[in-house]
Amino acid sequence: MNILSKTIILTLVAVNLSCKESPKNETTPLPTKIEDTTVSKIGEQCYLYAKNNDTIAVLWNENKTLVTGKIIFNFYEKDGSHGAFEGIMKGDTLYADYNFESEGTKSKREIIFLKKGNTLLQGYGDVEVDAHETTVFKKDAKITFDDQFPLTAVACDTLNF
Secondary structure, three states: OOHHHHHHHHHHHHHHHHOOOOOOOEEOOOOOOOOOOOOOOOEEEEEEEEEOOEEEEEEEEEEOOEEEEEEEEEOOOOOOEEEEEEEEEEOOEEEEEEEEEEOOEEEEEEEEEEEEOOEEEEEEOOEEEOOOOOEEEOOOOOOEEOOOOOEEEEOHHHOOO
């Protein structure tokens, strides 16, 4: 286990111990705006999920409506991925393209995150592959923001991007 994995796991354990339970499987067709006074709306922000040897880490740079960043998905005994994303904010929802690498293969897919206070919830829905070989949400897909992997705001210096 490398130093990055150990650091992420220790950070996740600490974050997990301080997190509150949130409701399961929230479905929102158009999320409402939620004010966040703890995490800055513009600038660098970091989010982390760490539980049961699973880790998701997000570095998020927001400048008005443009958001860029990096994501690492590391699931226990499953293939992980890492890459960069770029997208736009509509209210508290990020719509972005995620360019990533998994097992040496480069791919691209659309991602959606709902920003709720100090938490990010990833959106799930029906997808298809478009003409550019990008996995995208279907035009009228109902997006579900599942709290199975809630990412909590953390200090960026605790993550090794």
